[in-house]
Amino acid sequence: MESVKSMSVAALIVAAGRGTRAGTGIPKQYRRLLGRSVLARTLEAFLVHPDVSYVVTVVHPDDGDLYGSAVAEIADPGERLLSPVGGGETRQASVFQGLKALERSRPDIVLIHDAARPFVDADLIDRSIRAAKQFEAAVPGIAVTDTIKTIGSDHTVVSTPERATLRAVQTPQAFRFEALLNAHRAADAAGLTTFTDDGAIAEWAGLSVHVFDGDARNIKLTHNADFAAAERRLNEDPMSYVTRLGTGFDVHAFQDGDHVWLGGIRVPHDQGVLAHSDGDVILHALTDAILGALADGDIGTHFPPSDPRWSGASSDQFLAHAVGLVRQRDGMVDHLDATLLCERPRLGPYREAMRERIAEIAGLRLDQVSLKATTTEKLGFTGRSEGLAAQAAATIRLPEIVHDR
Structure with a gap:
């Protein structure tokens, strides 16, 4: 079996969203946590990982200056940080734009990660790369601790799924590059534009999607309260x-x-x-x-x-x-x-x-x-x-x- 070291790995960071649920002001990926932008923290996690060959960021066309300021916070992005790519109207469209930009280099593996998850660590990136190598399509998931209800249009309970079979899915989601690019092309050709994560696109395209262990600390910053909690976490870390x-x-x-x-x-x-x-x-x-x-x-x-x-x-x-x-x-x-x-x-x-x-x-x-x-x-x-x-x-x-x- 081909070793991870012999395979090229690209990280595609999705940073084109507006983040309106996080409150007014600049998009959440450019907000600061203890003096550093969320995006700088996220990018650096992948840039310092020895098995990540290069990193490309998908950004909103209006965010060039914000992106430049975030990159300036990174000590030495080096040649592994590629030029940013303009995003699309949806997350799905933004990822597709990023994948097309990677066609020239054609990495073996691509990791798709949300810019608003700055707590991703080396162990989770390691697991992502190993999973893509073994399973072609894989997503990190954590066990659901709350009871989940399926409800109808009148807000009455339709069913209660078995909690043991449920997982809350995170990023980085990991794929063989060609497989994910082909899945996105097929979805685009079919006029499907509402997929909210790449695991769902891979599943729709017929790929078998493996779920590997995620990390409960790898939270996504969505609401304003999440930033306050993240600041407390950084300050109250052990x-x-x-x-x-x-x-x-x-x-x-x-x-x-x-x-x-x-x-x-x-x-x-x-x-x-x-x-x-x-x-x-x-x-x-x-x-x-x-x-x-x-x-x-x-x-x-x-x-x-x-x-x-x-x-x-x-x-x-x-x-x-x-x-x-x-x-x-x-x-x-x-x-x-x-x-x-x-x-x-x-x-x-x-x-x-x-x-x-x-x-x-x-x-x-x-x-x-x-x-x-x-x-x-x-x-x-x-x-x-x-x-x-x-x-x-x-x-x-x-x-x-x-x-x-």
């Missing part, structure tokens, strides 16, 4: 968030050149720096500060200078990697602060562009990035204009399990 502080320092000597990289910005200068990568001391110091807060080595541990892959590499990927490690541990970066130490070049003309670039790389707001500069009063190697240096601090929050004492 983990407590603790604040950690890390510091970083980097230095590079000048050599012949016509520019230096600082804070992700190319700054014209009458010298360059001697470095294995692009020598951006600000981004290097910030990266080490975050890794220090994580107690996870330093930049040389993750990107050794002996590895030719990092020769001349752009340092933005180092910072994005460090921020991604924080988020993989369900943490968050609160603040980044860096100080450039040199006689020249002057930071002032480029400060705001650097702050904006650092915020973009790290998926932070501009007010979470501080950047300063100072000279060393002509003292030392920086005072003699032999090189430049930077020191940085990073404040992060990480969850730690609270043990009973």
Whole structure:
């Protein structure tokens, strides 16, 4: 049997709805939970999963700016996050649009997931992929604990289904790509437009749909009260968030050149720096500060200078990697602060562009990035204009399990 690792897996995130039941304001997938948008949380769950090859999001045509802001919160979406696809009038139409957009790459497996389910975790994604590999069409379901009644038009009970045979279906729903695409094409050709989930389309098309174990924590945010409950859940999780502080320092000597990289910005200068990568001391110091807060080595541990892959590499990927490690541990970066130490070049003309670039790389707001500069009063190697240096601090929050004492 073909291994999961040898099969390509695409995640299709459905984010084109208006979410009117969640109250007024922006669509629910762009609302924030503890400072991060619902969509950013959902996308990141799939982007960090090692078996997901790429992710495509179906969005409403009017939500381009909202989508862009949500993606900006993700430390390093990378090439696995494909360009968004415009949705249709219904959920069914939106999924069909997404499937057609995936035709060029033709993944082996496609996972269809609601953007408004931000609590999906790696274990559930694992089960989804395994189920699609084995059963061609599969949906996660959880046992129904309430008694369910079927009622008639006059609201009287018609029947009481056996509770043991019922399941409440969730996403991600998992399919062999070709099978689901063909099912959607058949439904479209038949003029059927009211399917509310892809398991129902697969069932209508004659596929045998397997139900695997879902996750009761994988809730869908539908009503305004769901957001309040989600906030409480994040705050009252059996983990407590603790604040950690890390510091970083980097230095590079000048050599012949016509520019230096600082804070992700190319700054014209009458010298360059001697470095294995692009020598951006600000981004290097910030990266080490975050890794220090994580107690996870330093930049040389993750990107050794002996590895030719990092020769001349752009340092933005180092910072994005460090921020991604924080988020993989369900943490968050609160603040980044860096100080450039040199006689020249002057930071002032480029400060705001650097702050904006650092915020973009790290998926932070501009007010979470501080950047300063100072000279060393002509003292030392920086005072003699032999090189430049930077020191940085990073404040992060990480969850730690609270043990009973």
